[in-house]
Amino acid sequence: MREQLPTLMKEAMKAGDKKRLGAIRLIGAAMKDREIEARGAGREMTEEDEQAVLRKMVKQRQDSIVAYEAAGRDELAAQERDEVAVLSEFLPQMMDEAGTRAAIAEAIAEVGAAGPKDMGKVIAAVKTKHAGRIDFGQASGIVKEMLAKLG
Secondary structure, three states: OOOOHHHHHHHHHHHOOHHHHHHHHHHHHHHHHHHHHHHHOOOOOOHHHHHHHHHHHHHHHHHHHHHHHHOOOHHHHHHHHHHHHHHHHOOOOOOOHHHHHHHHHHHHHHHOOOOHHHHHHHHHHHHHHHOOOOOHHHHHHHHHHHHHHHO
8 A cells, every 4th residue: 555655646636636635645654654663673564554554543533523523623623534534545444234243253153152251252353354344342242242142
């Protein structure tokens, strides 16, 4: 993805899309920071690192939207929404509830979960296979519900 950023920036400049250009520049800066951090730790930046950076940026903007709306700053909230839209283009598509339930059922069978005490094992198995594609806030409630039926 980092290789695409210069091309995307040029396209946004040519199109005169200042909002998109600004968001892409923010992505580039955040990626550069993470890359420097990874090199300092003696490793290469991975696709998972890229996705983690993007998810963190989206989360920060979503929190800002809530704060701006509470303060009556609708223009700033709209700007944050525009950035979230650009950031989301680079993230993998999130699973819907049915897909999440199927992934959790598969993980329950895989780890041999017998009840609520196995929640940690199930969540770990789901994270291993589906990191970045499942909303784990929603998933934990589904795991609790499904494990409660077993135990």
